[in-house]
């Protein structure tokens with residue numbers, strides 16, 4: 001029995017989906033524990049592309065059970081569309097294979113409106129560049145203790161009362177503050193009833209189920225979304241998402257005890273990307289940045305926005321090792337670096353005459369830091385065919401080794417292309 005958490009070590013989009021898919025083979029249960037449909041995990045299986053926003057990609061395996069934990073914010077319409085798409089691809093989703101926590105908070109239509117209005121009202125330079133999916137407003141209501149939980153839908157009186165109170169508040173905000181149209185109780189109520197009809201059989205107590213699974217010796221994989229620098233507490237606040245993206249939240253967001261976690265795999269892209277606004281010290285504004293963007297196909301899986309690209313930054317990687325307790329890295333997209341004559345790795349920052357080895361908490365400082373780089377020779381060969389470390393050019397092996405040295409963390413998985421088969425599993429975290 002082993003329980004493994006997978007998290008992103010940078011600003012999201014590190015290629016978690018593919019690594020989750022790889023490790024899912026060894027797990028019996030796969031759990032989403034935070035975020036919502038701001039996430040987008042792209043997977044290529046037998047040449048067919050799947051993009052998952054909410055349902056764990058483990059659903060592609062017929063004998064696995066998937067869970068959406070209490071820490072997730074759930075847009076029921078999006079979930080139902082995703083279930084429908086999977087059904088159309090010949091992968092029916094049933095309550096035996098997917099359980100939704102009754103305690104997960106619902107993203108309501110007014111949360112999306114609020115996300116749009118709030119973002120539009122921010123001045124240039126202050127905008128977060130959210131995905132517009134209502135994530136922040138939904139988590140905001142949760143913390144303000146007025147949110148609506150999935151399980152509330154099962155109690156019509158409770159749901160009606162909460163919806164009415166929320167809509168009165170939101171409509172005041174929309175009409176008086178933002179000059180926007182009010183939302184309609186009747187429409188939202190009717191929509192929720194339709195969602196309930198489909199989702200009711202899937203609602204359950206995820207914490208209890210995971211406990212049973214653990215006690216019966218099953219393996220559990222916790223699938224994080226976004227990345228460590230987007231964490232609401234530890235990231236580049238306020239340019240972050242509204243949940244804790246670090247590994248500790250795997251426990252809080254699913255109702256699982258921390259003593260039962262055996263390994264934390266940090267997904268580390270071989271270079272760095274960021275989508276949306278906010279500090280990005282090793283960002284490239286030149287032809288190399290454009291090359292990485294093009295060669296890496298760096299477009300957001302949820303919004304289609306071009307991702308900003310830059311060199312690998314081990315200040316960021318070391319923050320992730322510390323904050324998540326990373327036991328091993330999965331280094332992804334190594335193949336995208338093929339053809340770069342020289343590779344740079346940011347190893348510390350300079351700001352105000354000081355040398356820094358962690359991202360500063362002060363956002364203005366984080367915007368000012370300048371990375372200190374070391375350089376390594378790149379490799380010219382394409383490496384997508386590589387099946388084991390020895391198939392890699394010596395310079396690619398040296399690059400991986402240098403990352404391990406700078407972070408004092410072993411590489412357990414190397415990924416050299418988008419396909420399932422373009423992956424090297426050097427150490428399986430499910431094997432103790």
Ligand code: IMP
Nearest residue numbers: 012013038039129130131240241275276
């Ligand atoms: P929100 O999560 O939609 O509120 O967006 C807040 C910030 O997090 C924005 O900069 C988004 O671009 C970023 N973000 C949210 N989800 C993801 C993701 O899955 N990958 C990368 N960035 C994300």
